[in-house]
Amino acid sequence: MFRLIRNVVLSVLAVIWLVPVYLLIVNALTPVSEYHGEPRWIPGGFAIVENIVAAWNQSSLGLGMFNSLLYATCSALIAVLAAGLAGFAVVVMPVRRPTVWFWLIYLGTLLPLQIFLAPLFKAFVGAKMYDTSIGMILIYAAICVPFAFFIVRNYLTTIPPEIAEAAKLDGAGWGRLFAQIHLPLIRSSLFAAFIFQFTWVWNDLLFGITLTTSPDRRPVMAALAEINGGFVNVGPPVVLAAALLASLPTVVLFLSCQRFFVSSLRASA
Incomplete structure (x- = not known):
């Protein structure tokens, strides 16, 4: 009975998640000329390439x-290495006091x-790192460290301490x-942390529109927001096609590293 209820709940949640993706x-497949202001439940054509080209050319x-x-x-x-x-x-x-750390x-x-945001903006302007690539990389890396540390640290607690003790008896510093013992053992947790942090940085809009202004420094979500702001000129199908294209890298990354991701979460739990 419990298994039946669990399967029903999971199926309902899956449908709820898949409906927006389906829409x-x-x-995004619908031609702009066939879109009349209401969301379509049945494709009105196959204009995904035209919509992506329009979004690419106009932004x-x-x-x-x-x-x-x-x-x-x-x-x-950087964050995964620091977390490791x-x-x-x-x-x-x-x-001393590892719990405090x-x-x-x-x-x-x-x-x-x-x-x-406010102190970062002032600090970036003062350090002349505002609207620079190195500034964006550093702030993203700093923000990504805590959660990556949480994943890697939990995984490390599952490794028997006898391994380290035996290595130290053999003279290992x-x-x-x-580098030679724990790093290979925590590889799957590093992959999982990398997937989480890559996805978060890719989907970030807050720092993208706060710490950059020029198009040659702005991340993809800021560019997507610019398209969305002018959707009256390009049409909602173009905006949705751009959003679909922008989501592909994270989907590909997750599917390609799914094995490491799942094994790490199981061990960390």
Whole structure:
């Protein structure tokens, strides 16, 4: 009985999640001339290529996707490496008060991001990093560290401490212990953290419109917001086609790394 109820609930949740995706795809396929202001439930044509081309030509969507790819890849890699080192220090190394260090780092995920905007804006302008690629990578990396640390640290707690003790008896230092023993063991958690942080950076709009102004620095979501702001001129199907294109990289990344993602979450739980 419990299994039946669980399957019904999961099926209902899946349908609720899939309906907006279905509407997005159907209306992105619809030619602009066939769209009359109401969402379509049945495709009115197959104009996805024309709609994507229109969005690409009338905005900086392509440049925004390149910028987001740069920001998401670099910042997620930096955050994952920092999280791995921090998790190793808190769990494996004999630091004092590891619980305090855990909450001190993890606290970054509990604060609303809006409180950082004003001081960040002033700091970026003062440091001449406003509207620069390096500035965006650094702020994204800093924000991504706490949650990545949470994932990696939880995974590290599942590794038997006897492994580290045996390696230290063989003369391994902390650097070798991390690079040659623990780093390969936590690979799946690093992949999972990378997927989470890559997706978050790719989908971010708040910092994209706050810390950048020029089209050659703005991420894809800021470019998509620009298209959405002018949808009267291009038509809703063009906006939806652009949104569909912008979502593809994260979907491809998740599907390609799904095995590492699932195994890491199971071990961390």
